[in-house]
Every structure is written in C-alpha cells, then in structure tokens.
Amino acid sequence: MTKELNNPKQSKILRQSIANRFVHWTTALSVTLLIITGLGQLPLYTRYNVTKLPGALWLGDYFITINLHYLGAFGLLFAAAFHIVYAFARREFDIFPRKGDMKESYQIIKAMFTKGKEPASDKYLAEQRVAYLFIGLSLLLLIVTGLIKTLKNVPGVDLTHSLLYWNTALHNIGTGLIIFGIIGHLAAFLLKENRPLLPGMFTGSINREYVKHRHSLWYAKLLKSGKIIEIELDESITHANGVDFIKQVEKQSDVGKSASM
Secondary structure, rough: OOOOOOOOOOOOOOOHHHHHHHHHHHHHHHHHHHHHHHHHHHHHHHOOOHHHHHOHHHOOOHHHHHHHHHHHHHHHHHHHHHHHHHHHHOOOOOOOOOOOHHHHHHHHHHHHHHOOOOOOOOOHHHHHHHHHHHOOOHHHHHHHHHHHOOOOOOOOOOOOOHHHHHHHHHHHHHHHHHHHHHHHHHHHHHHHHHHHHHHHOOOOOEEEHHHHHHHHHHHHOOOOOOOHOOOOOOOOHHHHHHHHHHHHHHHHHHHHHHHHH
C-alpha cells in the first residue's frame, strides 16, 4: 500500500509507489531487450560486423535472439496488463492524458526556455501525460503487430502475404516510434527543471519543496486530504498556511482554466 508523507520534519514526498516503479523498470528492460534482439532479426549486427566485437557474437545467433525477443515480449505484456489492472483497481489515473494537455505542455516548455512562469501542475506535468500517451500508443502498435507476427508461426494459421507485409512495416514503424519516444523521454532530464523528478523512479520520493512549487495542484490535494501538513512550529500557523496555500493554488488553477477556454 502506498505511504504518503505525514511527518512535517520529512523533506521528501512519495511520488512513485513500488508498483509504479516495478511497471516502469519492467517495461524499460523489456523494451530495451526487444529493441536489441529485434534489430538482430534483420540481421543488422551480422551485416555491419557488430558480431565481431568482443562478447557480441551472440547477437548474430538467430535462435538466441528470437528466444530473448519472446522473453522481452512476455515482460512487456505482463507489465502492460499489470499497469492497466492496477490503475483501474485503485482508480489511479494521474498519468492518463487530459483535455488541454497539448496547450499546457507548450506553456510549460516555453516557460522553461524563457524562464517564465509555468501553469500550476498536478502530480504529473502535462508534457509527461502527452509522452505517456505517445509511448503507450507506440507500445500498443508493437504489441498488436508482434502478436500477429507470432500468430503466423502457429500450425494451421495461414496469413496472406499482403497482411504480413503491412504488419511487418507497421511493426518497424512502431520500433522507430518507441526509439524516438525513449530518446525524448531521456532528453527531458537534460533540462534542469526536470532533474529533481529523476530520483522518484529509483527511491520513489522527490523533494518536498520541488513538489510545492512545481506540482502545486498535487501539493494542495495532499494538504486538503490531510496526507501532509505545512512545516511550522505553531500548529495554528501550520493550519492557516495550509489553507492559504490551497486557496491560492485553486485560484491559480481557475485562472488557468479560464485562459485556456
């Protein structure tokens, strides 16, 4: 069960549960394995003498790469199924795309480069929800076309050459899209504003002050639900500061919504 910060002396807030980290790293490792072994099926490594590098001979072995490819596919399918069931069972839809995410993503990116003020953000930035949608659809394309490619090996199943041709083309396009998505995902951390989010995928927690200033909508929700309290010695001041912060964020959120309409 996810623990939320409730000790005012703590400087970290849990952002990624163990389940989220499990899904993230299982997907990351599975997709990496799928890309490496998938390129070996072309056969890319043999053609460009990559197999001549020390320890790389196995990359040219079809039976090794195909079995590892199936292993990666199983890992991806399991992670995807677990993620969907877990999200709906616990009703955790923070990462799911929302209306207006594209416009808000533009505002956030613009603010980072111009040093302007970003719109108030929830647990996830709008650009993260857009990236989630892009990578999710790319993985869905890979999963569907990959299952069709596997289906052709089942005895008694006869698929047309035209279907196999277009399916392979779409599978290759999906591979290109996911590689592009991964590069974009990693490149986002080159920006100083995004780096404090990185520890969350390892330890689960990120800096409290960072959450308060950049994820103020989420911070206000945590305050409102009583999962965290403002850090003050005087309890009455603590409560007043928490209420004031919630009102301030809600006002900013209302202004942002009005401007986007």
